Amino acid sequence: MTQTIDMFALALDFYPDGAVGSAEHRMTTDDGGWQVATFHVETDADVHADHWEVHPAAEEAVCCLAGGGVRMYFRPEEPGGEEEMVRLPAGRAVIVPRGRWHRLELDGPSDIMSITLRRGSRQEGR
Template sequence: MTTNPASSPSSPSSPSSSSADTTDASDAIDAIDLFALALTFHPDGDVRAGERRMDGSDSDAWQIATFHVETDADVHADHWEMHPSAEEGVCCLTGGARIHFRATGPGGAEDMVRLPAGTAVIVPRGRWHRLELDAPSDLMSITRRHGTRLEKRTDTP
C-alpha cells in the first residue's frame, strides 16, 4: 500500500499508536492523495494506489486517475486518445471541459459534449476522443488502460 506523505500520526486516517494496538505497519490505512496517485482495481478484488500509467501494463486492471488541470496542454488537447479494451468514464468534478469525439467516417463531423462541474460522459470503447478546457478543472477518468493509444492531431489550427 502506498501511503500519503501528507498523513501525520495525528490524522484521523492514521492507525492508533496505543500499546494495545496489534496492527502491523503493512496493515496501516492512510488517506491517498488522488491528485498524486491513481487507484488500480484488479480482477481479484485487490486495490492499489500507485503511479498513474497511460500504457496499461496491467491488462485486466481498471484505473481511476484524478487530475487538476489548468490549460489545454495539461489534457493533451493536441492529441486524440483511444482505449480499445474498455469504455471510459470522464468526470468533471470542478471547472468545465469539453470532450470531442473524432468523426466515425470520412466527411463526418466531430461530436462534442460539454462537461460542467459535477457531470460525466461515458466514452465508448475504441472511440477516439480529446479534451479541451473551459476553465481550470479537476477531472477524473476511469478505464482499463491496456492498449491505450495516443495520436497527434493533424487538424490543429
C-alpha cells in the same frame, strides 16, 4: 497502518482478483486493472488537447468534478465527418464508447476524473 492516498498524485488500480492499489497515473500502460485517476488541469496542454486517445479494451467514464468545465471531442467515425463535442460542466460525466477516439479541451481550470481499463490504450497527435 491504514494510509490515505493523494488522488491528484496517484491513481487507484482495481484488479480482477479484488485487490486495490495505488500507482502513478498512466495513460497507456496496462497492468491488468481498471484505473481511477483524478487530475487538476489548468491548460489544454494538461489534458493533451493536441492528441487523440482511444481505449479498445473498455469504455471510459470521464467526469468533471469541479471547476470551469471541459469539452470532450469525439473523432468522426467516417472520413470527412464532423467532430462531435460534449460539454462537461462541474458535476457531469460522459461515457466514452469502447474504441472511440476522443480528446479534451478546457473551458477553465478544472478537476477531472477518468475511469477505464488501460489495456491497449493509444494516443496519436491531431
